[in-house]
Amino acid sequence: MIRFTHVGLRYGKSAGTASVALENIDFEIPEGGFRWLTGPSGAGKTSLLKLTYLALHPSEGRIDLFGTPTARLDRRGTALLRRRIGVVYQDFRLLQHLTAFDNVALPLRLARRKEAQVRADVTELLRWVGLSGRLDHRPDEMSGGEQQRVAIARAVIAKPSLLVADEPTGNLDDDQAERLMHLIRSLNRLGTTVIVATHNLGLVARHPAPMIELQDGRMTWHG
Numbered sequence: 013m014i015r016f017t018h019v020g021l022r023y024g025k026s027a028g029t030a031s032v033a034l035e036n037i038d039f040e041i042p043e044g045g046f047r048w049l050t051g052p053s054g055a056g057k058t059s060l061l062k063l064t065y066l067a068l069h070p071s072e073g074r075i076d077l078f079g080t081p082t083a084r085l086d087r088r089g090t091a092l093l094r095r096r097i098g099v100v101y102q103d104f105r106l107l108q109h110l111t112a113f114d115n116v117a118l119p120l121r122l123a124r125r126k127e128a129q130v131r132a133d134v135t136e137l138l139r140w141v142g143l144s145g146r147l148d149h150r151p152d153e154m155s156g157g158e159q160q161r162v163a164i165a166r167a168v169i170a171k172p173s174l175l176v177a178d179e180p181t182g183n184l185d186d187d188q189a190e191r192l193m194h195l196i197r198s199l200n201r202l203g204t205t206v207i208v209a210t211h212n213l214g215l216v217a218r219h220p221a222p223m224i225e226l227q228d229g230r231m232t233w234h235g
């Protein structure tokens with residue numbers, strides 16, 4: 013379902029200024045699998061996730077997503093594949109002019125779901141993540157942890173085939189982090205493939221699953 017084969021990534025175009033962010037990355041995540049992605053700051057976790065959700069192209073090697081070699085995708089093909097991926101960004105990327113409700117509703121509205129269903133699903137999910145009282149708040153009226161929960165709700169609301177989450181519990185207390193992990197694991201049990209980057213080793217220990225570990229852009233552990 014996700015396969016990286018000898019993947020490398022360099023930032024910067026000319027050889028003199030290019031910096032190597034990832035080198036020789038090889039792994040496979042089966043459909044419905046769950047992987048932790050760990051490693052120190054600057055190890056390449058966000059870069060690897062960006063390759064996975066098609067925001068970057070590898071400088072070397074090959075990435076297959078949902079059985080499709082991503083190098084062969086045109087813009088339309090990329091957009092279609094991208095719609096099957098839910099992303100929790102490290103910096104949330106909520107739309108500032110929209111309320112929490114409308115941010116979370118966005119993927120369902122893009123998928124042209126009926127408005128009554130959108131209302132029911134979004135209200136239920138925001139209640140589940142403890143934000144019933146924040147439906148009409150815009151991001152700048154919410155705390156970091158509240159914004160993070162909105163970002164997670166937006167990523168999972170349309171039940172994506174793949175969920176990619178970059179430090180999804182970074183702004184949450186332990187109880188909230190556990191609740192969010194419960195949500196992510198439930199989605200995973202329903203068939204969504206999940207990859208979660210985190211520094212929170214306590215969380216990893218409480219939710220044992222295979223791990224990809226990076227150090228200086230190289231894989232030091234997978235299993």
Ligand SMILES: Nc1ncnc2c1ncn2[C@@H]1O[C@H](COP(=O)(O)OP(=O)(O)OP(=O)(O)O)[C@@H](O)[C@H]1O
Nearest residue numbers: 023024031033051052053054055056057058059060
């Ligand atoms: N847009 C960019 N241009 C140039 N170099 C970059 C860019 N983004 C990341 N890098 C470099 O690539 C390397 C990997 O960065 P990346 O953000 O993937 O690490 P990370 O493991 O996610 O770190 P953190 O845990 O701090 O978020 C770092 O050396 C970083 O400085």
